[in-house]
Each structure stands twice: as C-alpha cells, then as structure tokens.
Amino acid sequence: MNWVEKIGRRNLAYVAFVVVLLPIALLLEAGGPSGPDAGGGMMFGIIIWALVSLGFFVVNLILLVRALVKNLPARKPFIACLLPALLIGGTLLAEEIMLH
Numbered sequence: 001m002n003w004v005e006k007i008g009r010r011n012l013a014y015v016a017f018v019v020v021l022l023p024i025a026l027l028l029e030a031g032g033p034s035g036p037d038a039g040g041g042m043m044f045g046i047i048i049w050a051l052v053s054l055g056f057f058v059v060n061l062i063l064l065v066r067a068l069v070k071n072l073p074a075r076k077p078f079i080a081c082l083l084p085a086l087l088i089g090g091t092l093l094a095e096e097i098m099l100h
Helices: 003-007 009-031 040-069 075-099
Strands: none
Touching: 003 009, 003 075, 009 040, 009 075, 040 075
C-alpha cells in the first residue's frame, strides 16, 4: 500500500486546494484596490477556505461516523476531519513566527 492510498486522494486534494488558494488570493489582492479598500483578495481567499473546509469537515465527519458504526476502516475520514484544524493551526503558527 503506497502513501497516497494510506492518506487518501480526497485528503491530498484538500491540501492541494489550500496550497493553490493562497497564490490566487495574493494575485487577487495585488490586482485590487490599495489603501483603506485593500484586503478584498485575501478576504475572498479566507471565505472560500472557510466554506470549503466546513463542507469538507462535515462530509468527512459523516463518513467517519458511518465507518465507526459499520466497523469499516476509519483512518482516511479521521485524517480528513483533522486536516482543516491542522492547516488552520499551522497557518496561525506560521503567522506568529513570521510576525516576531
């Protein structure tokens, strides 16, 4: 069993989405207004990230509960439920490190 099968394609797709979303938000920010009206591109990125993460978490929580009830393997849905929290925590930690 290779590492892609252990982690799950859906989980890798979510991480790839988050990694691609950051440069897109930065490009939108660079092309937008400056001064007090700035921040629209990053805010768009944060809103999209939050909506996708919430949907991803809810779907995988349902899959996790189903796997536990039916006594199926639950590793992939469990990892998927942790991913949004880990990525948000990692982002906040990186921000804290960069600001100090």
